Amino acid sequence: MAIPEQQVFERSRKLAGWWYNQRLGKLKDLAHHSMSTNPFLLPFLVKFHGAEEPRQLAALNVAAHLMAGHHTGFGKLIDEKVLPNVFGTTKLDKATRKRLALTEAMFDDVDHIVKRDDGDALLSLKASRWTIQLGQALSLNRNFAEIRDEVAKGNRSFREIVIGVFYGSYEDLTDKYYLACGVKKTANAADHDLIDVSEYVSIKSGKDFWSWINNGAAYTENALLAGLSQGFKDGFDAENSTQYIEEFVAAYLDAVSNDDGKIDFEEVLGRINS
The missing domain is CATH 1.10.3250.10 (type ii restriction endonuclease, domain 1)
Structure with missing residues (x-):
């Protein structure tokens, strides 16, 4: 609601x-x-x-x-x-991570749990198009793949991961956001041994992010x-x-x-x- x-x-x-x-x-x-x-x-x-x-x-x-x-x-x-x-x-501060048993490294870049009737979502919050650099994008990709695999095994029950960017449009995001999802923005982009997690991880930026965080309003x-x-x-x-x-x-x-x-x-x- x-x-x-x-x-x-x-x-x-x-x-x-x-x-x-x-x-x-x-x-x-x-x-x-x-x-x-x-x-x-x-x-x-x-x-x-x-x-x-x-x-x-x-x-x-x-x-x-x-x-x-x-x-x-x-x-x-x-x-x-x-x-x-x-x-x-x-908000996943230190105490909350410990209480919810989310202290593994794969959750390091997850900032919030977003409650939903059909299952909780994980939010990795970013400010703008430039926030993610290459090293962090590759780390996100590996960690998100590990979370997805844990969900598939039944060890976790998070519905999805959302990379939320609170200002700027989706079209203006750098290719680093795509890399975090395990996909290339262009066909001739460098290969970084990515793991495609795009079916589980999505990006929401600007107006779409604020609408999503408030159940589509x-x-x-x-x-x-x-x-x-x-x-x-x-x-x-x-x-x-x-x-x-x-x-x-x-x-x-x-x-x-x-x-x-x-x-x-x-x-x-x-x-x-x-």
């Missing part, structure tokens, strides 16, 4: 507000020395982005640092909070986006992050400028690599 549209909205709204405040708390606690600065990249950033002034260069580096954290944190939000608390999946991704958007807005209204970002940039200025307040690549290099 699908989670109703309004419940998807309300549950995701609450989680988004919580996550906004989590990110804000991390921003408050950040010290500029927590950032890792690549001194060899700075000359490129100055020219490529036109960051000729120390404050511009500092702001650019701070934004990149924060964005990396946002992307990582948002992935965890979807994985650890949204799927279990909005859609009722079972087409409204799911839109209700989720609306809830997240409202939750972020509620968090922003409660406390504006702008002042903390400005403080972070001001504190980071020393990392990219000399005592005269000018960008000095050699001085920055010496300070970082000493």
Whole structure:
């Protein structure tokens, strides 16, 4: 049974507000020395982005640092909070794996159990088209084949495995996703001793994934986006992050400028690599 549209909205709204405040708390606690600065990249950033002034260069580096954290944190939000608390999946954390006897290596890349009336499904969650690299794709293929064989022997009872990609279209996925299923995207692709598990493993991406996770409800991704958007807005209204970002940039200025307040690549290099 699908989670109703309004419940998807309300549950995701609450989680988004919580996550906004989590990110804000991390921003408050950040010290500029927590950032890792690549001194060899700075000359490129100055020219490529036109960051000729120390404050511009500092702001650019701070934004990149924060964005990396946002992307990582948002992935965890979807994985650890949204799927279990909005859609009722079972997140396979360490304790749950032990309790359900899913500690074998073949389950390492399985993140959730998705309850279905006709049998539970296993979900391997990915963010986007680029998430899987070659080595991981081949490992997934071997592990999924082992799970399928255990099911065939009657030792396990999972109906299917789904590789779920929470944004992006199926057509844009790299060939690594196909390799995980044991098939080639093109006829002339390299042979990697694949095991064809495509009858047991499927890929669902973007809208199709969100519809699948909610028992076929087409409204799911839109209700989720609306809830997240409202939750972020509620968090922003409660406390504006702008002042903390400005403080972070001001504190980071020393990392990219000399005592005269000018960008000095050699001085920055010496300070970082000493």
